[in-house]
Amino acid sequence: MLDVRVLRELRSAVGERGLITSPEELHTYECDGLTNFRVLPQAVVLPDSAQQVQAAVRICHRERIPFVARGAGTGLSGGALPVENGIVISLARMNRILEVDLVNARVVAEPGVINLDVTGRVMPQDYFYGPDPSSQSACTIGGNVAENSGGAHCLKYGFTTTHVLGLEVVLPDASLIHIGGKALDAPGYDLAGVFVGSEGTLGIATKVILRILKRPQCIQTLLAAFPTTNEAGAAVSGMIAAGMLPAAVEMMDKLAIQAAEAAVHANYPVCGGLLLLELDGPLAEVEALVEQTNEICRKNGAWEIRIAQSDAERALMWKGRKAAFASMGRLSPNYIVQDGVIPRTAMPEVLSEIERLSAEAGLRVANVFHAGDGNLHPLVLYDQRVPGQQNAAEALSYKILELCIEKGGSITGEHGVGEEKKMMMGKMFSEPDLEVMQRVRCAFDPLQLSNPTKVFPRPRLCGDKAGEYAPHPLETAGIAERF
């Protein structure tokens, strides 16, 4: 329990309205989008400015209280899961767009700004913000920065890290620094490059400089129905071999299509493998590409190809895909979303192996992918009420990740390691690899206060020699390891 003096100080740092301590209200913050991990925070503070963030962090630093920054709590890896004996710093009140600089194509936003609101602000001038995670109508820029969020269109437009040019950051010792800027290549280390995607372990962003993009002249969205995912995958390979770079290439298997249909009636064709493709650019260019895509899909066995004829049709095509995770509720009481990545060419063998593992475990797996970049989202369906099924589902989802590692891929393409996958890090990276990453953490956060138990399999005290691990105070304090 935080003592009364600390609570009083936190209250004076963020104001009466900015401090939550009642157990009922704290429950809202006990998990993020990964709901099977829950920890009740000691308190939640809601600062309204960078100065208030600093004030709260200063108290944490002095008292050695670990803290976890939180945006909208939509993350899927437990990145915003509170830590034992720690507080949550919610950035929800810092939700102002501070500057729109259209001539330089920059927007300066506070971390609590919702992703889609950035595009909303610049849409009248035909600009948009590139990264489009499926949760973009709820998730925040600060959370996107922490996770280096992607989305369907990052195949062509890049990830959050491509679009964040600068940051104001409160470091875990409460100092305020500025990294990067509105202009490119500020002298010094690319700290923005390492901060974006660090999952809240290096400090708290209080201001973010974003790059925005001009909307392309023409956007065409297509659906192509294939007998199985193998033919659909072959079509994607055909496009890559032809030198095409679509704005998005999404794939869904039979089970995922069924779920999406049941949930949002996207009017998808019933098939074994569905491609959702988007091509954009100058009109003449897109026309030529649509023709080429048509040909490649037909050649690879597509028996139906639909082109969206209106914005409404386009929106409906996307609605089915964006609702894919949530729609699993129609098929199964519970499900686990995974986020593995494989070299795209390994897809057929990985999918048949997933099928085998699924049959072996007696659990259904629906597959939704960002097929253009090999990012798989297998959805493992289970029923919590059946004894042992949750454990079996978790074990299956980790086996799929091991398969991704085996094929030279990654355990996470956009959801982050967080709490969920930290024990997989040791399978993807060697001990020295992880030790060098920890050096970065030690430079930013020598006391390990900022989201301290996430990303890495074991906490490490800064100043340790490589390979020597002492139990961290938090470890001895009883943070259960899951494996």
Place this chain on the structure above:
Amino acid sequence: MLAEETKAITRVSREALCAIVGAAHVRPAEASDAVAGVRAQMVAEPGSEQELAAVLRYANEAGLCAVPRGGGTKLSWGNPPARLDLIVSTARLNRVVEHAWADLTVIVEAGCTIQSLQDTLVQRGQRLALDVLWPERATVGGVLSTNDSGALRLRFGGARDLIIGMTLALPDGTLATSGGKVVKNVAGYDLPKLATGALGTLGVITRAIFRLYPLPQNTRTLSVFTRSAAEMQRFVLEIQDSQLAHSALQVRFGTDTPPEADILFEGTQAGLAAQETHLKKLAESNRVAETGPAVWKARDRLWSSANTGVIAKISLLPADIAKTVEAVERITAGQKVHWSAVVQATGLGSLRLDGDAEALHTSLRELRANMERDGGSLVVLHQPPGMAQLEAWGNPGDALPLMSALKKQFDPKNILNRGRFVGGI
């Protein structure tokens, strides 16, 4: 930064180095091995990543200062080394390890030249979408460490946006890999970005993994002539605000030469024709002419007979191009300083100044102050021999203590490129 006493405190042990890399790959340094005028004692050419890491560990334990070297084309960028004992060359680490063309990725060793990498990629119709200086000699490691980029950056991003994995050798002999060989990957910290542009001060890059792009089916370069910087500025912003899908856009200026812009289109023939028509609507069509790929070498040409001039990398906001040109004109007026510049629509550019050494020094300082005030920067890449040394980087800002802490974590004895980076790092 004052140059430290460069005489080595410790003598490099040739025997120790021979034991690691073999006698054929160790030699005493010659005058031509000097870095920014600072002589070295020995040159070692490891034949593997493990050997390179072992050389670093030896240097670290023996307290020797090392400078990593690829093709040596940009070796003098940054401040002169405060001390230099050993040059660690990546010349023998020059293989393209794996071109996974169907996955649009390549694994390449740090000492491979950009040209030789591109020659491999072109066989499958692909490219590393980075137009660097002196590709025939510049290596992957050197390009990454100096963060060199050209006009294609507008469409494809810089080295930081193309690198997806890296192996780094640290002074304590650790070989650490981060990232991977898939484009989309958020597992662990993004060390490839941290090491890109770090001028070899955190570790020595031994291999890199890049995402690739297909070669364009067709390209067309058009150039637009304008009467003034203000007109050019309006035009650049208009193109950037249009729905043209150009891959590159640069502006060329100079003393007494009217500004000219070059724009690169890539794509299908139908797409190129449509975009040319669109462009001609934006500019008066009699000012638009089809030129050719040679204009994209304008940045390289600033470097010809560079000995006598100053060359700087400038960074500004795209809307500040005309303002910056006016500042250059104002500052150099009456100083008998001749200038020329190539600025990309990204706001990154190269500036060359020729003239009297003292005038150059004064002009640069004033211009840097000007640009930093507007949120930009000016990094001096080349200084002529007669000019009083100017610190290369300028103001590193309030993140310098954190940068120093990072340096200390990676290179606690400060043996790599000592004193060459920002703020004395």
